[in-house]
Amino acid sequence: MEDIAALFHGFAVALTPFNLLLMxxxxxxxxxxxxxxxxxxxNGIAILLPLTFSMPPTSAIIMLSCIYWGAxxxxxxxxxxxxxxxxxxxxxxxxxxxxxxxxGRAGEALTAAFTSSFVGALVAVIMITFLAPLVARFAxxxxxxxxxxxxxxxxxxxxxxxxxPPFKIMAAMMLGFALAAVGIDTVTGQLRLIFGWxxxxxxxxxxxxxxxxxxxxxxxLSMEEGLSFSGRAAKINPKxxxxxxxxxxxxxxTSLRSCLVGxxxxxxxxGATPASFMAYGVAKRLxxxxxxxxxxxxxxxxxxxxxxxxxxxxxxxxxLSLGIPGSPTAAVLLGGLLIWGLQPGPLLFVEQKDFVWGLxxxxxxxxxxxxxxxxxxxPLFAAILRVPFSIIAPIIVVICAIGAYTVHNAMLDxxxxxxxxxxxxxxxxxxxxxxxLVLALVLGDRAEDAFRQSMLMAQGDLRIFFSNWLxxxxxxxxxxxxxxxxxxxxxxxxxxxxxAAL
Amino acid sequence: MSESxxxxxxxxxxxxxxxxxxxxxxxxxxxxGLVVYDSHRLGSSWGSDGPEAGYFPFxxxxxxxxxxxxxxxxxxxxxxxxxxxxxxxxxxxxxVLSVLIxxxxxxxxxxxxxxxxxxxIHIAAFMRWLGNYSWLKSVVLGTxxxxxxxxxxxxxxxxxLYKGAFDPLSFLGY
Numbered sequence: 001m002e003d004i005a006a007l008f009h010g011f012a013v014a015l016t017p018f019n020l021l022l023m024x025x026x027x028x029x030x031x032x033x034x035x036x037x038x039x040x041x042x043n044g045i046a047i048l049l050p051l052t053f054s055m056p057p058t059s060a061i062i063m064l065s066c067i068y069w070g071a072x073x074x075x076x077x078x079x080x081x082x083x084x085x086x087x088x089x090x091x092x093x094x095x096x097x098x099x100x101x102x103x104g105r106a107g108e109a110l111t112a113a114f115t116s117s118f119v120g121a122l123v124a125v126i127m128i129t130f131l132a133p134l135v136a137r138f139a140x141x142x143x144x145x146x147x148x149x150x151x152x153x154x155x156x157x158x159x160x161x162x163x164x165p166p167f168k169i170m171a172a173m174m175l176g177f178a179l180a181a182v183g184i185d186t187v188t189g190q191l192r193l194i195f196g197w198x199x200x201x202x203x204x205x206x207x208x209x210x211x212x213x214x215x216x217x218x219x220x221l222s223m224e225e226g227l228s229f230s231g232r233a234a235k236i237n238p239k240x241x242x243x244x245x246x247x248x249x250x251x252x253x254t255s256l257r258s259c260l261v262g263x264x265x266x267x268x269x270x271g272a273t274p275a276s277f278m279a280y281g282v283a284k285r286l287x288x289x290x291x292x293x294x295x296x297x298x299x300x301x302x303x304x305x306x307x308x309x310x311x312x313x314x315x316x317x318x319x320l321s322l323g324i325p326g327s328p329t330a331a332v333l334l335g336g337l338l339i340w341g342l343q344p345g346p347l348l349f350v351e352q353k354d355f356v357w358g359l360x361x362x363x364x365x366x367x368x369x370x371x372x373x374x375x376x377x378x379p380l381f382a383a384i385l386r387v388p389f390s391i392i393a394p395i396i397v398v399i400c401a402i403g404a405y406t407v408h409n410a411m412l413d414x415x416x417x418x419x420x421x422x423x424x425x426x427x428x429x430x431x432x433x434x435x436x437l438v439l440a441l442v443l444g445d446r447a448e449d450a451f452r453q454s455m456l457m458a459q460g461d462l463r464i465f466f467s468n469w470l471x472x473x474x475x476x477x478x479x480x481x482x483x484x485x486x487x488x489x490x491x492x493x494x495x496x497x498x499x500a501a502l
Numbered sequence: 503m504s505e506s507x508x509x510x511x512x513x514x515x516x517x518x519x520x521x522x523x524x525x526x527x528x529x530x531x532x533x534x535g536l537v538v539y540d541s542h543r544l545g546s547s548w549g550s551d552g553p554e555a556g557y558f559p560f561x562x563x564x565x566x567x568x569x570x571x572x573x574x575x576x577x578x579x580x581x582x583x584x585x586x587x588x589x590x591x592x593x594x595x596x597x598v599l600s601v602l603i604x605x606x607x608x609x610x611x612x613x614x615x616x617x618x619x620x621x622x623i624h625i626a627a628f629m630r631w632l633g634n635y636s637w638l639k640s641v642v643l644g645t646x647x648x649x650x651x652x653x654x655x656x657x658x659x660x661x662x663l664y665k666g667a668f669d670p671l672s673f674l675g676y
Binding site: 050051054165167168170171174175177178181185187188190192193195216219220223224225388390391393394395397398401402405406409411414415418421422425426427429430432448451452455456460 | 519522523526527530533534536537540541544548552553554555556557558559562563565566569570572573576589590594595597598600601602604605606608609612613617621624625628629632633634635643647651655659661662663664
């Protein structure tokens, strides 16, 4: 009950005219970012972050999180109308969304996509409202070993649940940790890994990495694929909207399943992209029309969109309650918290009530604003994609450079951004995952601190990580995740042997 | 964006995925080695007052070497991506470079003449040579975008951007 009161207080914080205006700006910017190739939730927010330094933190996070909602909505527009996923999590939406558009049912597909995104987000926000304060209260008792075990579990889940080859996930993650270690060691004050190059003393800022890896890298990839945008016309009128809404309740089971998949993969760092694929797969297997999936089934649009939005939203739960982001975009928002002088973690719910509940309230409001904006302005946003790539590409490069520079006002950062861009392109092509790299870069210092403090507590005895059921359980689960790919290979091996024996 | 299985156009050729795979893993191995080396130099064991500065990164470096060695091993044994897959064909590579090289020149330009001038030139040149737009259109759009950025950052948000070693816009007084 206390939390409900806090939530209403949050609505009071979020519902000022200035914040509402920021919400509208945020969602519109977000949709544009989601529609444009090379700009996505993570790097879009990273680029705009410096512009919010002068705002009050609550207004700033409201605007930035609304950009995120907008980007989640925007991905669906390009998938359905142009068969080009604007964001990785909307790849699965193209499977049935584009065929529907080809059959002249674009309006229906878009309405279904937006509405189910909204439903997914709403379910996730409700979950955050009730679960996040509990998790935070629980985590208040955490000491360094507990925090390290949470970090350990987070990073091992990447290996256990990632689609990429496990060793590549591991290598990418370690690269992130190594980059995070560069610069001044916070404990001893020694310079690490700079090899006499004093400009590196500040270390690698993950915002630069995000802008380079996701922004420049994505542009290079789009260029290689030789994109030519030829889309379907986008028309949504109230009649189509209401007709589609009338059909949606029929698919409540699909929606519910997708919400669960999304929330689960959002809290554990699976992220929106695997969530959308998994939800599509589950819907295809369990639907009566499963065989017809891929030919323009409404369910095939509902499932991935619901899951992607549920995952994208619930990725904020561990970020708010534990200070551990569940996705690169959540990591960027976490970086914002640090810059505004807020310490992410369980204490946030105690010390910064206005901020936390204002943000949670703005999640409700932002998604409503998002739904209204996308339903009314689709043709406008689709028109952006008709601007030729040879105009868009250089402008995005310029925007990325500005974003990289404004983080620290350092010219070196622009060069680093370019370097990260090339790395991002090569990594993407070779199936090295970028999310663990970014998260390791963000959390590296804090994971290291937690580890060192635990070691100090135990005088270097690793058994401290198994000293009580909570730490031991999480470490055990982490180890299980770490070894999970081996089980998979073992099963494969057994199956092959069986097949050979037959 | 899932990777589409790349068609094996033998006649067009390109970098092999195997080569790229091994090259990247070697770079990662070398970086891991560098981390191990520097952490060892700083001290990677238990000091008088607790863990030394290189304690944590030392193991990070070790794991990085281990993982990249495993990737090299898997690639050589022919597992993972198909043996003869093409990493990037020459034609798409040229397109990638047609963005990357101007972008690099643009960054160099920022270093010399500042962000605004470099941005205007970059956009105009890109449109003119890669988009085949007329000179007039290209120059106008480049200037407009650059001016809009100037107004947004210098005037409204008062976030100064890099002016370059020569600062050709110093007469504006920002």
